[in-house]
Amino acid sequence: MSFLPRSPSAIFLSTVGLLAVVAAVFPQWLTPYDPTGIDVTALLAAPSWRHPFGTDELGADVLARVIYGVRLELAIALGSVVLAGVVAIPCGLLAGYLGGWVDWVLTLVADSILSFPIVLFAVLIVASLGASVATLIGVLGFVFVPRIFRLVRGQTQVIRATGFVRAARAMGVRTPTILVRHILPNILGPLLVIVPQLMAIAVLIEAGLSFVGLGVQPPQISWGSLLLVSKNYYIAAAWYPLAVGTVTTLAAAALVFGGDLAAAAVNPSRRRV
Amino acid sequence: MSEVLLEAEDIRIRFAKRSGRKNQVVRAVDGLSFAVDPGETFGLVGESGSGKSTAGNAAIGLQELFSGTVRYRGEPMPVPGSARWRDLRRQLQVVFQDPFSSLNPRWTIRQALSEPLKLHGLASAEERDGAIARLLEQVGLGAELAARYPAALSGGQRQRVCIARALAVQPELIVCDEITSALDVSTQAQIISLLQDLKAQTQVALIFISHDLGLVRGVADRIGVMYLGRFVETGETGKIFARPLHPYTIALLHAVPVPDPEREAARKHQPLHGEIPDPADPPSGCYFRTRCPYATDICAAEAPAFEEMEDGHRVACHHVREIEQGVRRS
Numbered sequence A: 001m002s003f004l005p006r007s008p009s010a011i012f013l014s015t016v017g018l019l020a021v022v023a024a025v026f027p028q029w030l031t032p033y034d035p036t037g038i039d040v041t042a043l044l045a046a047p048s049w050r051h052p053f054g055t056d057e058l059g060a061d062v063l064a065r066v067i068y069g070v071r072l073e074l075a076i077a078l079g080s081v082v083l084a085g086v087v088a089i090p091c092g093l094l095a096g097y098l099g100g101w102v103d104w105v106l107t108l109v110a111d112s113i114l115s116f117p118i119v120l121f122a123v124l125i126v127a128s129l130g131a132s133v134a135t136l137i138g139v140l141g142f143v144f145v146p147r148i149f150r151l152v153r154g155q156t157q158v159i160r161a162t163g164f165v166r167a168a169r170a171m172g173v174r175t176p177t178i179l180v181r182h183i184l185p186n187i188l189g190p191l192l193v194i195v196p197q198l199m200a201i202a203v204l205i206e207a208g209l210s211f212v213g214l215g216v217q218p219p220q221i222s223w224g225s226l227l228l229v230s231k232n233y234y235i236a237a238a239w240y241p242l243a244v245g246t247v248t249t250l251a252a253a254a255l256v257f258g259g260d261l262a263a264a265a266v267n268p269s270r271r272r273v
Numbered sequence B: 001m002s003e004v005l006l007e008a009e010d011i012r013i014r015f016a017k018r019s020g021r022k023n024q025v026v027r028a029v030d031g032l033s034f035a036v037d038p039g040e041t042f043g044l045v046g047e048s049g050s051g052k053s054t055a056g057n058a059a060i061g062l063q064e065l066f067s068g069t070v071r072y073r074g075e076p077m078p079v080p081g082s083a084r085w086r087d088l089r090r091q092l093q094v095v096f097q098d099p100f101s102s103l104n105p106r107w108t109i110r111q112a113l114s115e116p117l118k119l120h121g122l123a124s125a126e127e128r129d130g131a132i133a134r135l136l137e138q139v140g141l142g143a144e145l146a147a148r149y150p151a152a153l154s155g156g157q158r159q160r161v162c163i164a165r166a167l168a169v170q171p172e173l174i175v176c177d178e179i180t181s182a183l184d185v186s187t188q189a190q191i192i193s194l195l196q197d198l199k200a201q202t203q204v205a206l207i208f209i210s211h212d213l214g215l216v217r218g219v220a221d222r223i224g225v226m227y228l229g230r231f232v233e234t235g236e237t238g239k240i241f242a243r244p245l246h247p248y249t250i251a252l253l254h255a256v257p258v259p260d261p262e263r264e265a266a267r268k269h270q271p272l273h274g275e276i277p278d279p280a281d282p283p284s285g286c287y288f289r290t291r292c293p294y295a296t297d298i299c300a301a302e303a304p305a306f307e308e309m310e311d312g313h314r315v316a317c318h319h320v321r322e323i324e325q326g327v328r329r330s
Helices: A008-025 A062-098 A100-114 A118-129 A133-160 A163-171 A175-186 A188-211 A223-233 A239-265 B052-059 B083-088 B109-119 B125-138 B143-147 B155-167 B185-202 B213-219 B237-242 B247-254 B261-266 B287-291 B297-301 B320-329
Strands: B006-019 B022-036 B041-045 B067-072 B092-095 B173-177 B205-210 B222-227 B230-236 B307-310 B313-315
Touching (some): A008 A239, A062 A100, A062 A133, A062 A175, A062 A188, A062 A223, A062 A239, A100 A133, A133 A175, A133 A188, A163 B092, A163 B109, A175 A188, A188 A223, A188 A239, A223 A239, B006 B052, B022 B222, B041 B052, B041 B213, B052 B092, B052 B173, B052 B205, B092 B155, B109 B143, B109 B155, B125 B155, B155 B173, B155 B185, B185 B205, B185 B213, B213 B237, B222 B247, B230 B237, B247 B287, B307 B320
Parallel strands (some): B041 B205, B092 B173
Antiparallel strands (some): B006 B022, B006 B067, B222 B230, B230 B313
């Protein structure tokens, strides 16, 4: 059972991750409240034992709304990273391994995307396609492609020069097999670091874009759409935007630290028989 | 005389190199010819940057040539990636310098040794474990190591696994590219004695690349001494060690310590000064003249011919006659 987390921070972060998955799939297990339930007797109620994050302008429990927001948050973060990975990993492997004009063309495309401001790009796309979760995933996925591509390309260049890849070539192993069986497994570590980092960026950009009305639209619940609504009450009920913002920030931080720990755990130099 | 196994004829290999704004051409290998007979060990010797590894890779078709030909059993080396080239992978193998990066860290030794067996259909799934155990035994390792990952092995053990992986396809020639330079001295000796045993058992030919003449002496039947991509001296190991004729070979031999303190102290040293010149900008005439104690005007003016002194012993030096007489006098 060597894959089980052992250090306290690893155990803590694994628990947080597990909670996030539960919140996404079975949010009703984590809160007794209906995130859309109206309670006119408790409008914008301050945090209490009954409502740890207080209630919103319709009396719904803010914690419940944050929990129900995890589903969309995870879908956007995972969806955009997977989408980017599907495109960027094969391209990065080919560019790094083959070099030459393949590398030149792919790198040029990636650098062009990278030089484009994310928010400006998002505004353009949303303006032409309309604000929706799908558009958001598409925009984020597109923006993440060069980031994953550059990492995979660089790592591939390093591993291509190692003895075991040269030995496989000398043995007559075909290029696709070398890429999939020798190179890809050896760049999983750096990929595992960047994936949660990108997911953290996805969470933050989702919050930002939804906050300015370009992402998830209320009444759909995401942390960004909650922020958008909560900002109207930042004087009367400061805990409301504060609670949502803090959760968003902590989630992003947890993702980044989790990635570092995961990378250390898959490092093969720690593996013995 | 038996059929020649591998023959390189006037091979040249160039690399493009950018330094600042200038595009330079590095002549890594600059007109090299040699032949390896079946079962023979050919030692390629030279400093770092002399082009010996590049030449070794080219010999087995892993390095594109600028000009010249490599023939294996009389047939020109096929284009890399072609079906014929792929077939040749069973005959021509290589072991690299760094045992720490030569094994996939995510694969067990069993997986590493299975790859060539599966790829070339050399052992069925049932026979494979037996074949792996035999390979490990052949290189002096226990079969229980098969379940381990490379991280659990020492450098010497890993290099033995790399040799076993090369042997798995029962090749006719293995290029050993500085295979001992990353190892301890005691482990180096073990690897050399392993190679000697393997030569006797399997009749495999070796191209043994090293900068350490002492090690080459232990395995090679013939030696080619390289300097800046060219041979300066080739010949049978015994003859070269008994009577080195090129000033570079003489200097290299002086750098090999004698395992006897009194004789070592009594030896006259002729150390090499300076660095090997930049292969993108080699000296005119004889490449070695900038470091050569015998250099005169003619050395700068023209490149020396590669003269055959006696059977198979060739030297490229304008002053070889003087050196020969000097050597005889002492």
